[in-house]
Amino acid sequence: MSEKFDVIIVGAGPAGSAAAYSLAKMGFNVLIIERGKYPGAKNVMGGRMYAYALNRLIPEFWKEAPVERKVTREKLTFQGEKASFTLDFMDEELREPPNSFTVQRAKFDQWFANKAVEAGATLVPGIRVDDLIWENKKVVGIVAGTDKIEANVVIAADGAVSLIAEKAGLKKFDVKQFALGMKEIIELPEKTIEERFNLASGEGAAQLFVGQCTKEIPGGGFIYTNKSSLSVGIVIYIDRLIKKKIESHNIILEFNTNPEVARLIEGGKILEYSAHVIPETSRSGLFIDGLLVAGDAGGLVVNSGLTLRGMDMAIASGVAAAEAVKKAAEKNDFSKEILSYYEELLKRDFVLRDKETFKKAPEFLQNEKLYTLYPDFVCRLFHRLTLVNGPKKRVFDEILEESEGKRIQMFLDMLRGMRAL
Template sequence: MGEEKFDAIIVGGGLAGSTAAYVLAQEGLEVLLIERGNYGGSKNMTGGRLYAHSLEEIIPNFAEEAPVERRVVKERISMMTEQDAVTMDYHSPYLAETGSDSYVVLRGEFDRWLFNKAEEAGAIAAAGIKVDKLIMENNRVTGVICGDEEMKADVVILADGVNSLLAEKAGLRKRVQPSQVAVGVKEIYELPAKVIEDRFGLTGNEGAAWLFAGSPSNGLVGGGFLYTNKESISIGLVLGLENIGESDKTIEEMLISFTNHPEIAPLIKDGKLIERSGHVVPEAGLSMVSTLYGDGFLICGDAAGFCLNIGYMVRGMDLAITSGELAAKAVLAAREKGDFSSASLKSYKELLDKSFIMHDLSVYQNFPAFMDNDRIFNQYPEMVSNIMKEMFVVDGKPAVPLRKKAMKHLKTIGLMNLVKDGLKGVKSV
């Protein structure tokens, strides 16, 4: 690598970085993609479900060749207390239609595939190398330092994930705050495909996605998730980092309670625990989006804060892919002009503004504030569970009109709180 100057250096072989490298290499640029893990994806973790639309634009029909696990046709959302669960189930072929399809993926395999696609397209894809520092000359990023090696480029794309320590160290962006992120923990249980299909009512490559609010996060901002892979089940928790210290349970204890819950335990019964992982998730939506470009650099994916958690869905992967693509497009435009200054790379922001990324982040910008409400994670699941109990339990005692029974539980939250939360909720989406 030595003295060579590249057209572009991309830091991070996750979905954002590999996409940027793929698009630039396809246009014939000399691209160096650097990943600190032993292979693209080796350090990455997700729930997780990839909404296909973003990658479909770049690699049509990618799901036919990529290592996807299952196509999601079943969505479930549950409110849970320690003992019970109230579940909404949506099973529909619409979810599988091209353009609105989504796939459960295991990042180790999926990212590795995309990393290799970038290499096949002509990028030099270097795994097992950590970028330690950015080279700054006259306040301009001109390359990267890995150990004692310096590598230069017209432009550096930072796709190094949520903390983006490189940008922070170089003073290009502010430090990520605990209130802006959550911690995600996940376990994978291996089970035969047939068992998974029977337990979830699936056939062939159909998959299920399931999110949980209430007891899984032990009252903290956050929730549980479950996704069906081909021959395993991914299950875990996402917990707001800021309040974890206040919990009377450790993360480990919360995960044990969740996997032992009467709703969950039968689904993973006899499954062999084959993997455990943890990762940070950007959660603050639009307010977290920080510096996006400057002289000689662009930032994309989680490193830029592009992630949406709106309770019933988490989306970071499609934003990472499209932001990587748009960063590459901005580099191509800058190259035409022979100008990699901030003024020229500004086109990245213009492309983002026209894309679904900034649009969706704006639409849901009030959602993180709405979620910052204890009642959602404590009292509402309890209330819904109690109302269900009143509705379905028949024990021979004289019947009480349902509205009376329901009112008793609604009053535990307070009618004013219900109205306030309802209005805030409606406004936030």
């Protein structure tokens, strides 16, 4: 290919497609290169997408996008040694406007990339970008196999282990900055899912698990309801997993056999298994001369314990990258000085603002007691409160007795939690 493009986007995940769609609508000549056979082919993971960012770009996208279920029920399960305690939150107001949807990436990514193509972008799947072309220390294109293609700007939207950000000389992520996400898709009839999760037809649930499921390693479990399958998985800190020498696959196998989980997935057929890394901290640099980094490639994921948000952050950063390219094109100057407008937009909008708000969360969430002492405490306390086998104590006295010897620790952790989350 010898044609020169205005913009080349590497990767057709949510960040790449959001950038391509926005740029094509603005009239730019855009090329997206995706290494998978089709967008989403390599992105089997994911579960729930918060709707806000995509709704700004494509209003009421759910009327045409292949979403699975609108999430109206949120559950949080504390898993103790012998018991579990679940908070079950159902909110009519999460229905309209919808807060989040479950999605299957293989379908969703194809739809989103096609929206960019309909808007005028050129999509080339099945090709891996290997390197960048440089001219006077400025990125001026990409290398894919023997092909060299030039552009005014390259957007690296190639996911958590971004080869392109690395080739651009941006600092590599350390293993401590990654979590590992493992996920199974388990097929079940629609009606069974709705009965087991107490859902109205077409509505969905997100259930998070904290405690025994991650074997004292910081992380958590999740189940998201798709139309006729469940996304079941674990997110866990990689460096602790390595230190404890635990096989990651065994964790998900044991999660499936936990009584609470086993009842929900009973009779289901495993359709696929996938694993991928999730960045925990953002890159120190998100742009250089002629190049911007969006989505996971820039570490733009926020894990606040209760919400794991990568897809909406990727979409918003893709849109911001497009706006920065527009500004650079107006000045015909693609230097880092002009492209720095990208970072300004990310700070003004929610992406870098939320990263800042929750910057202490990754460190707080590494506290092992969150996965051992506290889930166990909640379960043991409710055991005391519900058991009738003789004279009963008042609730407050039961709390004092159960927390004996741990109160200072609990108070300190509560303070840390209030600062971090």
